[in-house]
Amino acid sequence: MPSTVKNATLLFMGRAAVRAHALLGDPAARLFGMSPARDPYPEYEAVRRRGVLVKSRMGLYLTSSHELCSSLLRDPGFGTLPAGALSPVDSSAQVDGRRLVNPVEESFLVRNPPDHTRLRRLVAPWFTPRGLRAQQATVERVVEEYLDEVAPRGTFDLVGDFAARVPVQVIADLLGVPGADHAAFARWGSALVNALDGVRDLGELRALHAGLREFQAFLDDLIAHRRRRPGGDDIVSALVAHQDLSREDLIATTELLLVAGFETTVNLIGNSVLAVLGDPAVRARLLDDPGHAEAVVEETLRHDPPVQYTVRVPFESTRVAGTSIPKGTPIMLVLAGANRDPAVFADPHRFDPGRPDVREHLAFSSGIHYCLGAGLARMEGAAALRGLFRRFPDLRAAGRVRRRPSRLIRGAARLPVTTGVTKRHPIAHTIS
Numbered sequence: 001m002p003s004t005v006k007n008a009t010l011l012f013m014g015r016a017a018v019r020a021h022a023l024l025g026d027p028a029a030r031l032f033g034m035s036p037a038r039d040p041y042p043e044y045e046a047v048r049r050r051g052v053l054v055k056s057r058m059g060l061y062l063t064s065s066h067e068l069c070s071s072l073l074r075d076p077g078f079g080t081l082p083a084g085a086l087s088p089v090d091s092s093a094q095v096d097g098r099r100l101v102n103p104v105e106e107s108f109l110v111r112n113p114p115d116h117t118r119l120r121r122l123v124a125p126w127f128t129p130r131g132l133r134a135q136q137a138t139v140e141r142v143v144e145e146y147l148d149e150v151a152p153r154g155t156f157d158l159v160g161d162f163a164a165r166v167p168v169q170v171i172a173d174l175l176g177v178p179g180a181d182h183a184a185f186a187r188w189g190s191a192l193v194n195a196l197d198g199v200r201d202l203g204e205l206r207a208l209h210a211g212l213r214e215f216q217a218f219l220d221d222l223i224a225h226r227r228r229r230p231g232g233d234d235i236v237s238a239l240v241a242h243q244d245l246s247r248e249d250l251i252a253t254t255e256l257l258l259v260a261g262f263e264t265t266v267n268l269i270g271n272s273v274l275a276v277l278g279d280p281a282v283r284a285r286l287l288d289d290p291g292h293a294e295a296v297v298e299e300t301l302r303h304d305p306p307v308q309y310t311v312r313v314p315f316e317s318t319r320v321a322g323t324s325i326p327k328g329t330p331i332m333l334v335l336a337g338a339n340r341d342p343a344v345f346a347d348p349h350r351f352d353p354g355r356p357d358v359r360e361h362l363a364f365s366s367g368i369h370y371c372l373g374a375g376l377a378r379m380e381g382a383a384a385l386r387g388l389f390r391r392f393p394d395l396r397a398a399g400r401v402r403r404r405p406s407r408l409i410r411g412a413a414r415l416p417v418t419t420g421v422t423k424r425h426p427i428a429h430t431i432s
């Protein structure tokens with residue numbers, strides 16, 4: 001079957017099955033079928049009410065239990081989903097006669113040891129406390145530059161004009177990508193991440209492949225350029241210097257850093273701002289003490305995390321929470337649900353930056369895939385929040401929040417704000 005026809009058939013069958021199972025109350029189908037504009041937290045609670053480990057008719061299990069999520073993330077008997085299960089990208093496609101690399105499934109985010117260990121080690125030095133200290137000044141400068149740019153306007157889109165630009169600039173600097181390419185980076189990254197929980201139609205699938213081809217042609221050029229002029233102190237230069245690293249591993253690692261580096265952080269900034277705009281007490285405390293930004297960011301990670309869930313599969317048949325689980329069966333670990341588990345967090349639905357155990361959250365996962373950029377994300381989130389409210393203490397919502405069209409990645413795609421004291425605008429949410 002030609003691949004477009006095959007893809008169209010699979011898309012249609014997939015959607016029809018989700019709808020049918022959701023109508024029957026299946027917990028996974030309800031989650032996958034839910035509009036991203038809706039509040040997902042009642043669904044995560046519904047999973048918790050059904051038990052520690054819940055079976056779906058769609059061939060997977062789910063859990064919102066903090067204890068079970070933590071233990072499976074750290075269990076060496078569990079790994080990531082096998083290739084082909086996650087992304088709609090057709091890896092047989094070619095770019096200029098070279099294979100299209102699947103940026104999700106070929107990166108170390110979803111590889112198991114020993115490949116995972118080998119690839120993660122190559123880039124880890126940039127994300128150590130020492131590496132991060134070297135980034136602090138860049139992050140503060142980038143925040144101030146973009147605030148200077150929006151300040152004269154009075155009204156702007158907090159996401160597009162600020163929150164998305166800060167992390168793109170920071171990760172592009174780390175990778176050694178020239179400034180003029182940042183806008184394209186942002187476009188490719190968004191298309192990739194939005195596709196992670198499924199493309200909605202054939203048009204989206206074609207757009208995804210087209211974006212990916214452009215992205216890879218760009219990276220092939222960048223790599224060729226670095227090979228001609230070696231010795232830079234950026235990540236791509238360092239990867240190119242590893243002679244035994246394949247083109248596919250080099251591209252997948254660069255793409256992972258780009259996509260993981262900003263598509264999540266933009267939502268951390270957006271979700272933190274939404275939390276401050278919605279709670280006068282949090283704003284008052286932040287204005288009084290800019291150092292409070294770190295606590296607000298941490299509580300945002302717990303209360304409304306940018307990455308809502310992940311998946312693990314057992315390498316062998318095993319028992320989990322008293323249930324026999326056949327080898328290879330996916331278990332959906334609802335990180336955002338675990339972050340509101342009352343067994344760990346008191347009054348879990350309340351946004352409380354003062355809670356003592358906030359760092360117990362699983363927003364950055366756990367175990368060997370624990371987010372490599374957690375420190376950088378925290379630094380960027382706190383710097384953005386501090387800078388924003390120091391400069392605009394009266395920042396208000398100025399229109400409807402448009403949600404991202406994704407259930408996996410939670411955040412605003414558009415958040416109009418105004419810097420002046422104006423009539424208070426209620427925070428309403430929609431999706432385009």
Ligand code: HEM
Nearest residue numbers: 108109260261264265268307310364365369371372373377
């Ligand atoms: C708020 C921002 C962020 C959130 C919520 C986040 C969340 C996550 C999560 C949940 C995972 C693990 C997924 C799993 O276990 O299946 C992960 C992995 C990863 N993240 Fe982040 N991330 C953020 C920012 C960043 C940044 C800024 C970078 C780098 C610049 C980054 C790089 C990575 C990498 C490389 C991995 C793969 C780690 C591995 O597999 O060993 N992330 N992230």
